[in-house]
Amino acid sequence: MERLNQSDSIEDPNSPAGRRHLQLQTQLEQLQEETFRLEAAKDDYRIRCEELEKEISELRQQNDELTTLADDAQSLKDEIDVLRHSSDKVSKLEGQVESYKKKLEDLGDLRRQVKLLEEKNTMYMQNTVSLEEELRKANAARSQLETYKRQVKE
Template sequence: QLYRLEAAKDDYRIRCEELEKEIAELRQQTEELSMLAEETQALKDEMDVLRHSSDKVAKLESQVESYKKKLEDLGDLRRQVRLLEEKNTMYMQNTVSLEEELRKANAARSQLETYKRQAVELQKRLSEESKKADKLDYECKRLKEKVDSLQKEKERLRAERDSLKETIEELRCVQAQEGQLATTALRPLGSQEPSDSLAVEIVTPEIKEKLIRLQHENKMLKLNQEGSENQKIALLQSLLDDTNLQKNELETENRLVNQRLLEVQSQVEELQKSLQEQGSKAEDSILLKKKLEEHLEKLHEANNELQKKRAIIEDLEPRCNNS
């Protein structure tokens, strides 16, 4: 019994050793298989990368072909760009000239408005000066009429003065004659009191009082007439001279204003003609400006497209060189 157990033990030990050997071999095989699996996965990944790279290379080759075609078209684009740049330069020159013409037209228009305002102001001033001249003419006529009336009054007063002088002379003659009669009557009849009182009555009362009154009135009339008339005449004459001077000045200024008005009207007519001529040019310039804006927009689009294509070309050139 013990012998069988020992034999079985030996068999189990041998079997265990064999199993351990098999386990070691299996572990070794497992490690080898793991390494092979890792290598296989790495190769698979590499295959995927190579496959992806192959697809990418195919795509890049197709892109390179398309870019080559685009590069061939780039010469045409460059020629078109040169033509567009030449047109752009020409349009810019036309724009500058048209802007200059528009600036001149605006300046002429503003100058025309200024001349119109000046013409209106001069017309208003001319009307005011004409009213002043008419008023001064009326004042001058009125002063002349007043001077004439004063001259007539002066003549009337002179005639009245002369008549008073004649009356005074006549009274003096009468007084002298009456005095002589009284003295001749008094000398031989010195003792006769009635004739003496009669002579004194004839010489003294009424005639002497009237004579004194007339002499006093004559002096007052002379003084008043000479003072007031001379003063009024001098004042009116100075007013008349001032009025004539102002009238002459206003007439001169009126002539100058008329001359200036005619000059401004001629300038306005010339500016209107030039503005009409520039108006037709301005319409043409508006059309040209619209065309220019359209061409500039097209040129801007072409430049944008060209910049994009140049960027693509610059991006592709190093890739093509590397490949």
């Protein structure tokens, strides 16, 4: 019994049970160290995960802001295109207005010329009428003169 007690003693490092106990105790210490190390790593990863989630949230917010800015920029670009097209039309219409102004000035000059020509034409018509009257009188006087000549000859 005594021998049995000695051989199975856990505290004896030379006995198989003691060696097994020592080995298990060493393994337990190693596993406890590994557990401690893994829990520390888990805490580090949790902190890193929280930081990354925070960064993802910030990046999403920045992405939303940039998307909004891009949409605004696109709408402004579209508006600029419309305004540029309108500006081209305005330039074209301004050119037409200038052309019409010149034509209007030319029309005013032409009206003045027409008025002068009408006045000259009226003056020429009056002159023609008076010359026709004088011609009629001269013809009447000539026919009377011829009549007188005949009478004198007779």
